[in-house]
Amino acid sequence: MRNHEAGDKSDGGAAMTETDRGLIAFLLDPDAYPEKPSRIDHIETSISHVFLGDSFVYKIKKPVNFGYCDFTTLKKRRHFCLEEVSLNRRLAADVYLDVVPIYRQGDRFSFQRSKAGSVADHAVKMKKIPDERILFNLIGQGKPLYGELEEIGRILSAFHDHAPGYRGSRYGGLKTIQWATEQNFEQVKPFCDITINREFFDTLTDYTRSFIDTHRDVFLSRKKSGFIRQGHGDLHSQHICLTRPPVIFDCIEFNPAFRVIDILQDIAFLLMDLEYRGRFDLSQRLLKSYSARQKSPLPEALLRFYKVYRAVVRGKVDSLLFSHSLDLDTKQRGLKMATDYFKLAEHYIRDDRKPFNPVVIMGLSGSGKSTIIKDIPGDWIILRSDEVRKQAAGVGKGEHVYGDYGENIYSGDMTRQIYSMLLDRATGHVLDGHRVIVDATYLKSSQRMGFYDACIERKLNPFFIQCFAGEAFLRERIVKRMRDGSDISDAHLGILERQLQEMEEPFELPYFRVLRLNTEEAVHQTAGALKEFLLPFPR
Helix, strand or coil: CCCCCCCCCCCCCCCCCCCCHHHHHHHCCHHHCCCCCCCCEEEECCCEEEEECCCEEEEEECCCECCCCECCCHHHHHHHHHHHHHHHHHHHCCCEEEEEEEEEECCEEECCCCCCCEEEEEEEEEECCCHHHEHHHHHHCCCCCCCCCHHHHHHHHHHHHHCCECCCCCCCCHHHHHHHHHHHHHHHHHHECCCECHHHHHHHHHHHHHHHHHCHHHHHHHHHCCCEEECCCCCCHHHEECCCCCEECCCCCCCHHHCEEEHHHHHHHHHHHHHHCCCHHHHHHHHHHHHHCCCCCCCHHHHHHHHHHHHHHHHHHHHHHHHHCCCHHHHHHHHHHHHHHHHHHHHHHHHCCCCCECEEEECCCCCCHHHHHCCCCCCEEEEEHHHHHHHHHCCCCCCCCCCCCCCHHHCHHHHHHHHHHHHHHHHHHHHCCCEEEEECCCCCHHHHHHHHHHHHHCCCECEEEEEECCHHHHHHHHHHHHHHCCCCCCCCHHHHHHHHHHCCCCCCCCHHHEEEEECCCCHHHHHHHHHHHHCCCCC
């Protein structure tokens, strides 16, 4: 379901009207449904109630008016249910099945019509989408997904090509984007030095206004040329299911202003969402596939502008989440997400054409760091902590020192010295014009932040790839490595156990600067995703 049901709406409007409690109770009862599911799960959003059975999903709209949507009458709710089915069938014809009436007789509800009953409400009926194939979830699991976004690019390119154009003056175009960006600034300004750096806020407003002013002809030309179309409006990884064939669902039905947009803005939302999750490899593959099927080259500067715009909208929404929530965990999550979205917008403005460099490959011993980079092209300088450590200690490359955790050449002082050397060498090579990969565990927040802060201070553009696998995989790999004696690493099972106890997840880093890769997948899949990321690609 939508996170605040589509990012770029203001949160003003009339007070919420509650859905009939008897209707909710009816829809929570598995026996109420024709299919007789074994259970019903209930998800509530700001504008809807969703009821999930074994194979089907029923969704009703709340009788609310938030300004950007109005479902306050039965007639309006029916209209927008029909719109939801009709519009979503463009990309998910087999999922959106029908709009079904729910009848009421006294205080009893039913899907079966009776002579004395009347229509109480309407529900959108859908096939249940497999949660395990939702792109958002697959990214969260660190799946490489190498090449799996190509078909999405083809589908979206064809969808945009065939989407009805809009020639009116109400939606899309120059005035619309001017109004939307100025509204963003007004709503974001109170969060200066809370979720957004004040200096960057000034940079953001200057960049946006200057871009619109100097590209007026571009915006006007895009509209005149028919690029304002009936798009999706809410394209992101939670609304893509990688089944065969893929399903793209949950478009904006309740307000045409959010879907009648430049098709470039539509695809920019998905590209930004992937990049926010550290998946620049997926966004590159998607953009290549999408662009190859467009009739004319995509205007790169305008695409970047729309990615900035979409990142700012998400930063605004999560700032409001932080501000309004009473739950401490929700507030902290909103603060982190908002801050990272604004940092992504800053990256687009300041560093978008600067390749990520240096790149840190990090993770527990046995997580496959060295394996997936062994075939990286030779123009990358690879700094392995194991090699640097043994050089510094005067130990031969093929000689093993199997000691306890934190002892001998792996003492705390020695480790701090090695990480300092890795930093100095990496930044030095980058400043000399080389591309650099650093291969080390970086298990501690302080180690990662020391590297990150130093790179940012030197105006570099660091990135972190976190390799991970289940404990059984890690142990198996370490045992095999020790048996073969073919790797420089001195890690053994005792070291791994201590690492597992002391490892800290990289929550302190900007979310978009971390790519998480589950190395349990086939090596060629994981290495393919890594190479896709490391290949230079103009953005």
